[in-house]
Amino acid sequence: MTSKTSSQKIRATIIKIEGWLNGELSRSGVYVYRLYLHQKQREYEAKLPLAIEREEQLRLASQQAKLKETERIIKTREKEALKHADTRAIARRALGKTRQIPLVLKTQVIDENNIKFEGKCPYCSNLIGTNRGHIDHIYPIIMGGLTKIENLLYVCSQCNLKKSSSTLMEFCTSKSGLNFEILSKELNAVGKRF
Structure with missing residues (x-):
């Protein structure tokens, strides 16, 4: 097998x-x-x-x-x-470098305007109503201005909107036709430093 x-x-x-x-x-x-x-x-x-x-x-x-x-x-x-x-x-x-103005300071600025400027706009001399005005930084915050009573004014809304963020000299010479020297003397006389 x-x-x-x-x-x-x-x-x-x-x-x-x-x-x-x-x-x-x-x-x-x-x-x-x-x-x-x-x-x-x-x-x-x-x-x-x-x-x-x-x-x-x-x-x-x-x-x-x-x-x-x-x-x-x-x-x-x-x-x-x-x-x-x-x-x-x-x-x-x-430092006082804010756009927000405390109510106490606003009241002081409005009262000061009523006493020193007889309720008229320091820029155009028109009468300002209590609810129609704006608080203006004379020397703008954007350029280093402070939110202190010496740098604040109660002005009419038209002037504040025209002035915007310009200095007082720029506003007087190019936007409003105001005399800068006269206005600055008036503001210095009432204790404004800008």
Whole structure:
């Protein structure tokens, strides 16, 4: 029996060698290899959308993380800016460099105008009603003027809007046609320093 088995092995080997020589085995080997490649390509193509989707998800997650970090930085900077703005506002108030005029000071300026200028605008001499006037910084805050009684006047709204942020000299010479020397002497006489 062992001899038959060995002879069968020998015949199988001979058949394989003949197949190689005839090219049959190589063709079938190439065919099998091609099937293998097609199967692997199909597996890759099936996995590709999942990989692309994962990559897209990672990219979106990264963008969201960057956006959250940017928002956090902006909020932190806004908080710091508010702290500094509060500090600057306190310093301005302490130095008198603020546009907000306390009610007590407003009342003093209006009363002073009623006494010293008889309720008339110091610039145009028109009568000012109690609710129609503005408090003017003679020397503008934007140029370093202070919110102190010596730098404040109760004037008519038209003159204050014309004057805007200009100095008294600019207002007299270019915007109103007033005589600067006369007006400055009048204001100095009533205790205004600008």
